Every structure is written in structure tokens, then in C-alpha cells.
Amino acid sequence: MKALKTALALLVGDAQSDRVVPPTGHTVRLTLFSAGAMAFLAVFALALSMATGRLASLWGDELARSSTIRISAPEAQVADQTDAALKVLETTPGVASARALTTEEQQQLLEPWFGNGLSLEGLPVPQLIEVVEKGDGFDAEGLRLRLQAEVPGATLDDHTRWRRPLVKAARSLRLLGALSLILIGGTMAALITLAATAALAANSQVIRVLRLVGAQDSYIAGAFVRRFTLRALIGGAAGTAVGMIAVALLPSAQPEGGFLTGLGFEGWHWLWPLLIPPLGAVVAFVATREAAMRTLRGLR
Amino acid sequence: MIELENMAYSYGGGELLSGISLKLAPGSFHFLTGPSGAGKTTFLRLCYGDLTATSGTVRLFGRDVRDLTRDQIALLRRKIGTVHQDCQFLDHLPLYENIALPLTVAGHSEWTDEANLKELMQWVGLGNRARALPPELSGGERQRAALARAIIMSPDVILADEPTGNVDWEMSQRLLTLLVELNRLGKTVVIATHDLALIRAAKSQVQARVLRIANRKLQLAGADL
Numbered sequence: 001m002k003a004l005k006t007a008l009a010l011l012v013g014d015a016q017s018d019r020v021v022p023p024t025g026h027t028v029r030l031t032l033f034s035a036g037a038m039a040f041l042a043v044f045a046l047a048l049s050m051a052t053g054r055l056a057s058l059w060g061d062e063l064a065r066s067s068t069i070r071i072s073a074p075e076a077q078v079a080d081q082t083d084a085a086l087k088v089l090e091t092t093p094g095v096a097s098a099r100a101l102t103t104e105e106q107q108q109l110l111e112p113w114f115g116n117g118l119s120l121e122g123l124p125v126p127q128l129i130e131v132v133e134k135g136d137g138f139d140a141e142g143l144r145l146r147l148q149a150e151v152p153g154a155t156l157d158d159h160t161r162w163r164r165p166l167v168k169a170a171r172s173l174r175l176l177g178a179l180s181l182i183l184i185g186g187t188m189a190a191l192i193t194l195a196a197t198a199a200l201a202a203n204s205q206v207i208r209v210l211r212l213v214g215a216q217d218s219y220i221a222g223a224f225v226r227r228f229t230l231r232a233l234i235g236g237a238a239g240t241a242v243g244m245i246a247v248a249l250l251p252s253a254q255p256e257g258g259f260l261t262g263l264g265f266e267g268w269h270w271l272w273p274l275l276i277p278p279l280g281a282v283v284a285f286v287a288t289r290e291a292a293m294r295t296l297r298g299l300r
Numbered sequence: 301m302i303e304l305e306n307m308a309y310s311y312g313g314g315e316l317l318s319g320i321s322l323k324l325a326p327g328s329f330h331f332l333t334g335p336s337g338a339g340k341t342t343f344l345r346l347c348y349g350d351l352t353a354t355s356g357t358v359r360l361f362g363r364d365v366r367d368l369t370r371d372q373i374a375l376l377r378r379k380i381g382t383v384h385q386d387c388q389f390l391d392h393l394p395l396y397e398n399i400a401l402p403l404t405v406a407g408h409s410e411w412t413d414e415a416n417l418k419e420l421m422q423w424v425g426l427g428n429r430a431r432a433l434p435p436e437l438s439g440g441e442r443q444r445a446a447l448a449r450a451i452i453m454s455p456d457v458i459l460a461d462e463p464t465g466n467v468d469w470e471m472s473q474r475l476l477t478l479l480v481e482l483n484r485l486g487k488t489v490v491i492a493t494h495d496l497a498l499i500r501a502a503k504s505q506v507q508a509r510v511l512r513i514a515n516r517k518l519q520l521a522g523a524d525l
Contacts, residue, residue: 216405
């Protein structure tokens with residue numbers, strides 16, 4: 001409670017108190033620029049982190065809930081084996097639905113590789129059956145054995161081998177995004193500490209005069225802390241605004257673009273970046289206060 | 301108020317002040333003399349807690365300086381007005397804000413308007429210089445401004461280090477008159493000076509003790525003026 005009161009007193013101050021520290025253009029520009037740049041980068045790190053989190057969930061859910069059965073058989077047997085496979089699936093616990101993909105749907109699946117207007121006639125393209133699971137899903141090994149016995153041309157793909165590395169990669173990217181945010185915060189704290197220390201060193205004579213007339217260290221530190229916190233807030237707000245505009249201008253999520261086109265915020269997630277400027281100000285507050293108190297302890 | 305007991309101060313391996321004992325009684329007026337480098341400024345800095353005695357005791361308003369934190373010393377300094385040789389202003393602030401600085405740091409910003417300071421600034425003869433920046437002031441104006449800043453908190457003690465060092469005789473008389481007026485209001489005044497003419501001139505105005513620092517010791521430099 002006392003710490004909170006001290007922090008508030010440091011932040012509030014008054015206009016007259018803030019004038020005791022002379023304006024220094026160099027540190028103003030440095031702090032504004034570094035806070036703005038860090039906020040801009042933080043928006044992207046946040047967008048990356050959230051997009052990859054979203055993708056990890058999406059991929060995990062989508063792939064976990066569906067499987068594919070591929071029927072590779074001589075052309076004359078494809079229809080029979082497809083019917084047989086569908087019958088097996090009808091009696092398999094954990095299967096919500098199963099349907100054979102139409103020729104058009106199979107064409108669409110191949111379009112990214114072969115382009116439009118591909119005719120599947122004459123091509124040995126296997127028939128695909130989409131299986132949607134329910135509840136805890138089905139027993140993949142049991143289904144494989146049944147298909148092996150009743151539908152010799154059927155191969156079950158439950159997507160496990162695809163799903164695991166994709167989800168793992170997305171989770172790693174999300175972790176990297178979070179780590180980047182922490183590093184950005186740390187870098188900003190370091191830059192502001194350097195700027196504040198430089199400002200304090202440049203104002204040692206001002207500090208001496210203030211002490212002479214009865215100023216306590218908390219008062220002197222407060223004048224610097226308010227200045228740097230405000231600069232970090234302004235710089236952070238500008239950087240965040242530019243970052244959000246840049247993210248908004250990125251292409252929206254499209255299947256053709258894959259992962260790279262989904263790097264934005266969705267819905268209420270657009271509110272998250274708005275936390276960056278106040279968090280930057282908190283980082284600046286703590287960094288400047290620590291630098292100021294340390295420097296003041298060292299100054300006679 | 302300010303009490304020194306067998307106080308010594310060493311600097312750079314050598315003893316600058318030694319065996320000094322003194323009590324500054326409320327309402328007293330002291331001159332502190334001695335050759336340049338004798339330790340007059342050091343003595344004053346010890347008296348307002350800017351330096352810490354190497355041995356012995358310095359008490360400010362009954363409290364041993366060594367037991368005080370820097371912030372506690374800062375609070376006690378609000379009861380001690382100081383005038384320095386080099387005056388020490390914030391060059392980016394106009395004069396009236398510099399004079400009001402002790403009020404500002406004490407959290408009384410509401411009293412620091414130019415209008416509120418008008419009477420004080422006129423008293424020290426700077427009524428028309430309120431908005432001037434310190435580098436624009438003459439030596440005498442700076443000394444008077446420093447005096448105004450020293451007394452703005454109505455301190456109990458005024459310590460002035462060569463307040464007439466950079467001014468002509470007429471101006472030094474004006475400054476002396478101001479300090480004597482403050483003493484009549486009950487303030488304790490200590491003026492460090494090597495200007496014996498100033499001390500003689502004070503004879504007709506105030507009962508003062510003249511102290512002299514020589515050979516690291518503090519001595520009474522003769523009969524009261």
C-alpha cells in the first residue's frame with residue numbers, strides 16, 4: 001500500500017515541480033524513439049504470438065476431429081470398396097459421419113498443385129473418404145485391422161503424423177512470440193535506464209541546487225520519473241498505433257496464403273495491443289526510478 | 301539550533317578543521333573570518349549537513365547529523381537558509397521561480413506565483429527583474445536573489461558565504477542591511493567573509509560576534525563589535 005502511494009505521488013507531481021529539471025532534447029528524442037520502436041515491435045510479436053496460438057488450436061482441433069481413408073484400387077473396384085469402407089465406418093464406434101469426396105472436391109484439393117481445369121479422368125487418383133469423429137474418437141488401430149480385412153485397398157490416415165509437428169511448431173512460435181515480448185520490454189527498460197542515467201548525470205548541478213534548497217531524493221527522482229514515464233507513454237502510443245495499422249494492412253487469412261496470411265488480430269484480440277503503451281510506461285517508471293535512486297545515492 | 305562539539309574535518313588526508321566547538325544561539329549574529337582556504341566554506345557546509353564531520357559532533361536542531369538520512373537532512377535544510385559565493389541557480393528558470401524553489405520542493409507550489417513573491421523581490425530590490433534568467437543578472441543582483449531564496453521559507457538560521465564577494469561597496473552595504481533586518485526579526489545569522497571593512501561597517505547596526513578560523517581552530521577574534 002505504501003509502495004503504491006509512493007508510486008502515485010511520484011507520478012502525480014505538479015507542473016511547477018516538473019519544471020525544475022531543464023528540458024533536454026537529446027534524451028527526449030531518444031526515449032520517444034526507443035519507446036515507439038519497441039511498441040511497434042511489440043505489436044508484431046503480440047500478433048505473431050496470438051496468430052500462432054490460434055493456428056495451434058485450429059490445427060489441433062481440426063486435424064484431431066477428422067481422418068481420411070484413401071481407397072487405392074483398380075478402377076473397377078473403387079466404387080465397391082468405397083461402399084464397403086463406408087459400411088465399416090457406419091458400424092465403427094466414435095465415428096460421427098463419413099462420406100466419400102466428390103470428383104469436384106478432389107479436383108479442388110489438387111488445384112494448388114495442378115491448377116484449374118484438371119480432369120481426373122484417366123488419372124489414377126485414389127478415392128478419398130472424409131471421416132469426422134465424435135466423443136473420444138474411434139480406435140484407429142481396430143479400424144485399420146477391420147479395413148485391412150474387409151477393404152484391402154483402404155488406408156486410414158488419422159493425421160497424427162501431420163498434426164504433432166504442426167501443433168508443436170505453432171506452440172514453439174507462440175512461445176517465441178511471448179519471449180520476444182519479454183525481450184522487447186527488457187530492451188526498453190535498458191534503453192530508458194541509459195537515457196535516464198545520462199539525463200541525471202547531465203543535471204548533477206541541478207540536483208545539487210535542489211538538495212541545497214531542501215529537496216528530498218524522492219522529489220528529485222519524481223521529476224525525472226514523470227518525464228520519462230510520460231515520454232515512454234507517448235512514444236509507446238505512437239509506436240502501437242503505427243504497428244496496429246501495419247498489422248491491419250497485412251493480408252487477411254486465406255487458405256492459399258497458408259500461415260503467413262493469418263498474422264493479424266481477430267475480433268476483441270485487437271484490444272490486446274492497447275495494453276502496450278501503459279505497460280511501456282510502467283517499464284519506464286520502474287527503470288527510471290531505479291536509475292534515479294541509484295544515481296542519487298551515488299551523488300554527494 | 302546548530303551545535304558543534306569538538307568537531308574536526310579532514311580532507312585529502314589533511315586536517316582542515318580541528319577541535320571546534322560552538323553553539324549558535326537563536327537570534328545571534330556572527331561573522332566568520334579567516335584567510336582564503338582557511339575552511340570558512342567548509343565550516344558552513346558542515347553547519348547545514350552538506351559535509352559530515354570526521355570526528356566530534358554536529359547537531360542540527362538537536363539531532364546528530366550522523367544519525368540522519370540524506371532525506372532527513374534535506375528536511376532540516378528547510379530551516380536553514382544558505383547564500384553561496386557562486387549563488388547556484390537553475391539557469392533555465394526565471395528569477396522568481398528560482399527564488400521560490402525552496403517552496404516548490406517543499407510542496408507549496410501554490411505560493412510560488414510571481415504576484416506572491418512581489419513583496420519579497422521588492423524588498424531585495426529585484427522587483428523589476430522577476431522574469432530575468434539568472435545568467436542575465438549582475439553579481440549584486442544574484443547575491444540579493446540568493447538572499448531572497450535563502451529567506452523565503454522563513455528559516456531560523458541564515459548562513460551566508462561571502463555574500464558581498466562579487467559586489468561593490470554600496471551593494472555590500474545594502475546586503476548587510478538586509479541581513480541585519482532579518483536578524484532583528486529573530487533570525488540567527490552567520491556571515492563568512494574576509495571583508496573586515498564590512499565587519500566594521502556592521503558595528504553601528506548590530507551586536508555581532510566575530511569568529512576567526514586560523515590554523516584549523518576557531519577563535520574569538522576580539523571584543524564584540
